[in-house]
Amino acid sequence: MEKHEQVSRKNDPERTRENILAVATEEFAAHGLAGARVDAIAERTRTSKRMIYYYFTSKEDLYLAVLEKAYRKIRSREADLKLAGMQPVAALRTLISNTFDHDENHPEFVRLVSGENILLAVHMRRSTEIADLNVSIIRTLTDILERGKADGSFQREIDAIDLHMLISAFCFFRVSNAHTFSTIFRRNLSESATYERHKKMIADAVISYLRLAM
Amino acid sequence: MEKHEQVSRKNDPERTRENILAVATEEFAAHGLAGARVDAIAERTRTSKRMIYYYFTSKEDLYLAVLEKAYRKIRSREADLKLAGMQPVAALRTLISNTFDHDENHPEFVRLVSGENILLAVHMRRSTEIADLNVSIIRTLTDILERGKADGSFQREIDAIDLHMLISAFCFFRVSNAHTFSTIFRRNLSESATYERHKKMIADAVISYLRLAM
């Protein structure tokens, strides 16, 4: 639109809203809902505390908005992996690699979800849009499993949601519990050698498991 | 003249301390460090808020005491499984089953650890005793892996800590993320059929993985 005018105020509601959301995401991820301070968010914002309430009504509503935005972000990133054309095993490896990288690269998302679980996911339940979000990944997994069974790559009888859980659990835990784990075992999980080894491990474990019925 | 039902007071510092710790554990597990209320703990205690400070000095110190006690509890429960005499595969299955059951039966422990991770494990790092706690499980796993390799049950080259992580991740995640997971996928994880299926799944996955080099 127009150029920056240093003296005059520029009304840019969209920008203000997004700015608040971005700062709030960091704050809630770092301290949880209860530990987060509205004043702290306001300070790091380019606007004021009053504006937070102007746009988001309450601390809880702001928190929910942060949560929804975080989930929306994944949806837009996922599913352009073109797995349909790949061999089942290769497709699965690609999918696992993607999940692994996502959690590793978005610790703030992992922390938000962890915090929400401590609060029994009550806020997430209030949200209508989050629920039907991960349907696509289940559909993708179902397709891979079927094709793998047809061509003999997989013989294991397994439910797609269970499989998703097996994969998610490892990828998520690596990030969500990194601090206590590395404190106890004195091991740096974000080291690139560890990173690669773990990525290969979860993929190999899943593939081994699916290969044969036992 | 009217007298109280309880005429005599019993001085039992140990009991008082334990009572405070037990109530505090519930409160911290339910709401996290920031969300927990000292007054709320005091109310549900058979003693008073003053006693909390008499024995624990501050909210943070109380929280740390809760954390340490939770970890100490596992240590005392584990390692009487007599795995040394069992075949490697059977020993491993027993160990996995035990980890699985532990997390399932102690959601308050899982929540405490989750919360501590959100806070970057800063309190845990202050504790001297928690660190050298899980050495025993690594030793046990190392032993099982060596025996399994010797008798040909396992051919996979793997580090014991990585293996522990693979097992823990699934068991922990099932509990720590139960609320968001079941909200998204509309599945009740504490149902006994699901419980048994998942327990078998993680054991089979680990065994399959260890069996062959790929």
Added chain:
DNA sequence: CGCCTTTTTAACTAACTGGTCCGTGCATGA
């Protein structure tokens, strides 16, 4: 008994924190 530890009670404070009041600046269209 004599002395130290444990326990009780209730009021209190100082800082904090979520939320609001009320007034001002900005842009636009009539």
Added chain:
DNA sequence: TCATGCACGGACCAGTTAGTTAAAAAGGCG
């Protein structure tokens, strides 16, 4: 140009919260 509605901000309020104070008194060990 002026009215109107949206965007904005500083100061403030009212409730909450960790932590304290003080005065007593009962338990228990030697």
